[in-house]
Amino acid sequence: MKVEEAITQRHSTRAFTDQKISEDKIRKIISLAQLAPSWVNSQPAHVYAATGTTLELIRQRQANAVRTGAASKTEVPTVSRSSFPKEKQDNMAKWYASIPDAIGSEWQKYNNDAALKLYNAQLILYLTLPKNHAEWSMFDLGLFADNILLAAKEQGLDSMTAYYLVMYRKYCVRRCQFPRTNGLSWELH
Numbered sequence: 304m305k306v307e308e309a310i311t312q313r314h315s316t317r318a319f320t321d322q323k324i325s326e327d328k329i330r331k332i333i334s335l336a337q338l339a340p341s342w343v344n345s346q347p348a349h350v351y352a353a354t355g356t357t358l359e360l361i362r363q364r365q366a367n368a369v370r371t372g373a374a375s376k377t378e379v380p381t382v383s384r385s386s387f388p389k390e391k392q393d394n395m396a397k398w399y400a401s402i403p404d405a406i407g408s409e410w411q412k413y414n415n416d417a418a419l420k421l422y423n424a425q426l427i428l429y430l431t432l433p434k435n436h437a438e439w440s441m442f443d444l445g446l447f448a449d450n451i452l453l454a455a456k457e458q459g460l461d462s463m464t465a466y467y468l469v470m471y472r473k474y475c476v477r478r479c480q481f482p483r484t485n486g487l488s489w490e491l492h
């Protein structure tokens with residue numbers, strides 16, 4: 304697949320199939336992503352992968368938290384749309400206005416139901432930086448993340464980047480003592 308195809312064909316997917324993703328494929332995608340440039344080659348990103356029973360536990364715990372109305376607590380502070388510059392707010396408004404045409408008037412219910420199931424993702428990669436990381440490392444992390452999306456596309460996998468997947472930082476894999484049975488849950492440097 305050409306880079307141009309991977310870039311133009313990637314889109315945020317909100318309904319994944321049940322297809323499992325092999326550990327080999329995950330490692331291949333991460334090893335390609337690791338070729339991203341970084342400040343003085345610091346390679347600051349860490350990746351935690353959740354699949355199988357580990358991911359099912361996260362799915363259940365987050366769904367319970369959402370259903371009981373627990374307040375979201377993210378690692379990176381969230382900002383309200385009104386704090387963005389006017390023209391960026393216009394981009395967001397245009398995007399929202401286009402959704403009913405694409406998905407139908409029930410789109411909010413559809414989206415909430417999909418999100419509650421973590422989009423039925425069979426793999427979640429949590430990307431982190433070390434504590435007290437340099438501010439520039441956020442730039443490096445974005446480059447690393449985009450490499451993951453494009454490498455995944457090339458491997459025939461769609462992807463979703465979502466606040467929703469990390470809205471409760473306590474359920475992100477690093478902070479949980481999950482059993483390492485069937486589910487993958489490892490750290491790559």
Ligand SMILES: Cc1cc2nc3c(=O)[nH]c(=O)nc-3n(C[C@H](O)[C@H](O)[C@H](O)COP(=O)(O)O)c2cc1C
Nearest residue numbers: 313314315316317398414418463464465466467468
């Ligand atoms: C950091 C980040 C967080 C996002 N969070 C959400 C989210 O919580 N829910 C959602 O439906 N889309 C989320 N998105 C997806 C964006 O809405 C999407 O990337 C944008 O509309 C462009 O569409 P595309 O990715 O299909 O090209 C997020 C994207 C990024 C980069």
